[in-house]
Amino acid sequence: SAVISQKPSRDICQRGTSLTIQCQVDSQVTMMFWYRQQPGQSLTLIATANQGSEATYESGFVIDKFPISRPNLTFSTLTVSNMSPEDSSIYLCSAPTGGGYGYTFGSGTRLTVV
Amino acid sequence: KQEVTQIPAALSVPEGENLVLNCSFTDSAIYNLQWFRQDPGKGLTSLLLIQSSQREQTSGRLNASLDKSSGRSTLYIAASQPGDSATYLCAAVSGNTGKLIFGQGTTLQVKP
Numbered sequence: 001s002a003v004i005s006q007k008p009s010r011d012i013c014q015r016g017t018s019l020t021i022q023c024q025v026d027s028q029v030t031m032m033f034w035y036r037q038q039p040g041q042s043l044t045l046i047a048t049a050n051q052g053s054e055a056t057y058e059s060g061f062v063i064d065k066f067p068i069s070r071p072n073l074t075f076s077t078l079t080v081s082n083m084s085p086e087d088s089s090i091y092l093c094s095a096p097t098g099g100g101y102g103y104t105f106g107s108g109t110r111l112t113v114v
Numbered sequence: 115k116q117e118v119t120q121i122p123a124a125l126s127v128p129e130g131e132n133l134v135l136n137c138s139f140t141d142s143a144i145y146n147l148q149w150f151r152q153d154p155g156k157g158l159t160s161l162l163l164i165q166s167s168q169r170e171q172t173s174g175r176l177n178a179s180l181d182k183s184s185g186r187s188t189l190y191i192a193a194s195q196p197g198d199s200a201t202y203l204c205a206a207v208s209g210n211t212g213k214l215i216f217g218q219g220t221t222l223q224v225k226p
Contacts, residue, residue: 001160033213033214041218042203042216042218043158043205043216044216045213045214045215048211048212048213092157096207096212102146102148102160102163103160103205103207103214104160105150105158105160106157107156108157
C-alpha cells in the first residue's frame with residue numbers, strides 16, 4: 001500500500017499563531033482528506049482536498065480557519081490559523097490508496113496550543 | 115448523513131479470551147468498511163478492509179464481517195493477548211462521496 005509522510009509530528013504553538021501541516025504521498029491520489037482528533041475522541045473529517053479545485057469543508061469547519069492547499073496529486077497542506085487552546089488536537093491526513101488497501105493515514109501531527 | 119456507532123465503548127478481558135467488537139452504520143450505500151487500530155498517542159494502523167461485495171475478511175487472529183442489509187460489521191479477535199490492547203475504530207466509506215466516516219471507537223484492555 002502507499003505511504004503517507006506527515007510533518008511535523010508534533011508542535012507546541014503560541015495562541016494567535018498559525019501552523020502548516022504537510023502530507024506527502026508516495027503515489028498519485030485523486031482525493032486527500034484531513035481529520036482532527038480531539039483528546040479522547042474519534043476522528044472528525046475537516047475537509048476533502050482535490051487537486052485543481054478548492055477544498056470541500058464539513059459542517060463546522062471553515063476555510064479561513066483551516067486553509068488547505070493541494071498543488072499536485074501527491075501533496076497537500078493544512079494550516080491551522082489563529083490558534084487557540086481549543087485547537088489542541090491530533091491532525092491526520094488520509095488518502096484512498098487503492099489496490100484493495102482502503103485508506104492510508106499519515107502518522108499524525110500532535111498540536112498543543114499554549 | 116452517514117453515522118457510525120461502535121459498541122461497547124470500552125472492554126476489559128483476561129488474556130486468551132475471544133471477543134467481538136460491534137460497529138453499525140446508518141447508510142447502507144457504503145463502498146467499503148475498514149477497521150483500524152490506534153495505540154495511545156499514535157496514528158492509525160489498518161487492520162482489515164471489507165469491500166461492499168464481500169461478507170468477511172480474515173487476517174491472522176482477526177476476522178471482520180459485513181452485513182450491509184442490517185448496517186452492521188463485527189471484528190472478532192481470537193485468543194486475545196495483552197499486545198492487542200488499543201483502541202479499535204471502524205470506518206465506513208460512503209459510496210457517493212468517498213468520505214471515510216469513523217465510529218467513536220472501542221478501547222480494549224487485555225489483562226495478563
